[in-house]
Amino acid sequence: MKHKNAVLVAAVASILATNVAVAETDLFGGKVKAGGYLAQHWQTPIEVDGNSLASAADAVQDSGFQRLRVGLWFSAQISDRFSAYMELAEEPNDFQGANPFGITQDLAWIELKVTDGVALRYGNVVETTMNFIRYSDGAAVQGNPLIGNGVNDMITAAHGFWLTGGSDTSFGKWDYNLTLSKPSFLEDFSDESGYNYGARTSITTAGGLGLGAGVFIMDGDVTGCPTTTTCTLGSGGNTRSLVPGGDGDHYKVGQQSQAFNSQPSILPGVDGHIWQIDAMWSGDDLGMPVTIHGFYGQAEDDFSRSGATTLSTVDAEQSFWGIMGRVNVNDKLYLAARYGASENETAGVTNGDAERIQVGVGYWVSDGTLLKAEYLRQDNDSGSGSGVCDGTATGDCDFDGLITELSVSF
Numbered sequence: 001m002k003h004k005n006a007v008l009v010a011a012v013a014s015i016l017a018t019n020v021a022v023a024e025t026d027l028f029g030g031k032v033k034a035g036g037y038l039a040q041h042w043q044t045p046i047e048v049d050g051n052s053l054a055s056a057a058d059a060v061q062d063s064g065f066q067r068l069r070v071g072l073w074f075s076a077q078i079s080d081r082f083s084a085y086m087e088l089a090e091e092p093n094d095f096q097g098a099n100p101f102g103i104t105q106d107l108a109w110i111e112l113k114v115t116d117g118v119a120l121r122y123g124n125v126v127e128t129t130m131n132f133i134r135y136s137d138g139a140a141v142q143g144n145p146l147i148g149n150g151v152n153d154m155i156t157a158a159h160g161f162w163l164t165g166g167s168d169t170s171f172g173k174w175d176y177n178l179t180l181s182k183p184s185f186l187e188d189f190s191d192e193s194g195y196n197y198g199a200r201t202s203i204t205t206a207g208g209l210g211l212g213a214g215v216f217i218m219d220g221d222v223t224g225c226p227t228t229t230t231c232t233l234g235s236g237g238n239t240r241s242l243v244p245g246g247d248g249d250h251y252k253v254g255q256q257s258q259a260f261n262s263q264p265s266i267l268p269g270v271d272g273h274i275w276q277i278d279a280m281w282s283g284d285d286l287g288m289p290v291t292i293h294g295f296y297g298q299a300e301d302d303f304s305r306s307g308a309t310t311l312s313t314v315d316a317e318q319s320f321w322g323i324m325g326r327v328n329v330n331d332k333l334y335l336a337a338r339y340g341a342s343e344n345e346t347a348g349v350t351n352g353d354a355e356r357i358q359v360g361v362g363y364w365v366s367d368g369t370l371l372k373a374e375y376l377r378q379d380n381d382s383g384s385g386s387g388v389c390d391g392t393a394t395g396d397c398d399f400d401g402l403i404t405e406l407s408v409s410f
Contacts, residue, residue, distance in 0.1 A: 025410075032076045039139040039407040041066040041147070041250055048254045050397030052382040052390045058254025066252060067092040069139035071106070081113045091138035093248030106138065107157060118165035125162045125181040127243045128155035129276035131202040131212030132293050134324060136250055139407065145326045145336035147374040147405045148249045151263055151356035152320035152342040154216065154274055154297070156242040157185055158196065172205035183220060183241035183269060190234030194220030194271070196241055202278065210280035216243055220270045222303065222311060231303060231311040233270070238305045241269025244318075251376070253388060253399055262378060262399075264342045264354045264385035266318045268311055272301030289328035296321040304346050317345040318385075332364045344383050351381035351394065372405040 025034045042065050048058035071089035078084060086108040090101065109123030130153065136144040160181030167174055179198035182188060197219070202212030218241045225231040233240060244267035253262050267274075276297030283290045297320050304316035322340035329335065337359045344352025360374035377400035380386040382393045389397045 027074075032074055034072065034074045035410055036070070036072040037139045037142070037407060037409040038071075039069040039141045039250075039405055041403060041405050043252060043403040044401045046251060046253050046399050046401035046403075048388045048397050048399045050380075050389070051395035052393030052397050053254075054388055054390045054397075055254065055256075058256065058388060061252075061254055064252075066250070069141075069250075071139045083111045083113070085109055085111065089138045089140075091248075093250065094138065109162065114165075117167050118163070121162040121164065123159065123162075125158050125160045125179045125198075126155070127158055127179060127181060127196060127198055127216065127241075128153075129198070129200060129214030129216050129243075129274050129297060130155060130295070131200055131214060131278040132210055132280040134293065135247075137247060141250070141372075141405060141407045142370050142409055145324075145334065145362060145372075146338055146358045146360045147372050147403050148251055148356075148358055148376055149247065149263075150322050150324075150338060151340040151354060151378060152297075152322060153246040153263065154243050154276065154299070155247055156245075158182055158242075159185070159187075160196075169203070172203050172209075174201070174203045176201040183218060184235075185242065188235050188240070191223050192221040192234055193240065194218065196243070204280075206285065208282040208285050210278070210282075212278040212280075214274075214276045214278075216274040218269055218272050218301070222270065225313065228313045229306045229310065231306075231313060232309065233311070236309055238307065238309060238311055239265075239268050244269050244274065244299055244301075250405065251401075251403065256387065262386060262388060264318075264344065264380070265387070266304075266342075266344050266346065266352075266385040267299050267301040267316045268303055268305055270301055270303045270311065272299065272303075272316070274299040289334075291326045292323070293325075294321070294323040314347055317347075319343050319345055334362050336360050336362065342384065344381075344385055349383040351396065352383040352385070354378065354380045354384035354386050368409045370405075370407050372407075373402065374405075375402050376400060 044063045045061040047061045073087045076084045087106045089106040109121040112120045134144045158181035163178040181196045197217040200214030204210040222231040223234045245265040246263040278295040280293045299318040301316040303311040304314045306312035320342045324338040326336040341355045356378040358376045362372045379398040380389045381396050382389045
């Protein structure tokens with residue numbers, strides 16, 4: 001996937017709060033259900049401006065159509081207690097490599113039903129500290145009222161165990177998730193790679209109020225530190241766990257590659273933690289067409305990036321927060337907006353702020369067909385960790401533009 005949100009609308013609706021209409025198809029006598037989705041984007045030029053661009057070429061761009069995103073999902077009931085889920089997707093902002101147009105296994109697991117309310121999954125783990133997710137991944141976009149994701153989402157996917165459960169209480173619906181994984185969607189068995197541990201929980205009342213919290217722990221280490229600024233990972237590079245960098249966006253910024261991520265990437269994901277608290281209110285059950293979601297979090301790592309393949313022993317630190325609102329004008333039309341901010345609080349960083357504003361509209365053309373339009377603006381200080389800025393400079397950079405999205409689910 002790099003990891004999923006709305007793709008889970010059919011298979012894990014208890015985790016992702018969506019209102020997407022999906023028409024399932026039964027196969028093999030009803031044992032297998034299948035569905036799919038497609039999304040196409042067009043955008044105005046999203047040029048990078050400012051005096052600290054990472055690449056001068058990013059200051060020039062044309063409008064255009066992005067590559068089509070496409071995905072298929074399958075769920076199979078193997079027996080009374082065992083089931084399986086699989087998604088195959090072509091996602092330009094996630095998978096490139098030798099075959100950039102290839103269909104890739106993006107999310108899959110084998111599930112054991114432990115009790116009526118508890119399931120153990122073995123396979124791909126959705127790693128995140130976020131609750132009440134509104135997220136786009138590949139062509140699975142209809143759970144996100146906007147087109148792009150937040151500027152500070154902590155989410156990715158890896159391989160391991162995923163325990164998910166919930167129950168009804170006197171206060172409301174209680175849900176929880178526990179994960180154990182290796183710190184890469186690839187097979188990183190390098191020395192000192194360690195494991196990742198995730199836990200999150202939320203409760204949602206009958207009045208539509210939701211409260212949640214999440215924590216994510218990375219317990220890897222470096223394999224050597226010739227000096228305090230030249231520490232190395234067993235796998236090379238300067239990044240291990242991917243969750244602090246979030247997932248790819250549906251923006252083509254400047255002349256950056258399709259897989260470019262405009263979210264600030266501050267933590268190398270080696271040995272540290274992230275925590276986050278969430279609050280949400282939905283007026284659906286009370287007949288009020290309003291949804292509001294806010295969150296705040298902090299993250300820390302025992303190491304920070306010092307070069308293309310080296311780390312420093314200076315602790316990387318980040319704080320982040322955001323708020324999103326949605327208003328349903330009628331059954332077909334809605335308005336939405338999101339603001340997100342991230343601050344690089346690593347020692348020695350003096351210009352570390354990044355913020356993103358998104359304003360959008362969505363229109364359900366028919367069941368399963370959604371048309372969106374969004375205006376976004378992102379402002380970055382040079383030390384924010386955003387890839388559009390030259391981190392060695394002292395100025396800032398920003399970009400803005402309009403993007404449209406037509407998606408179908410079936």
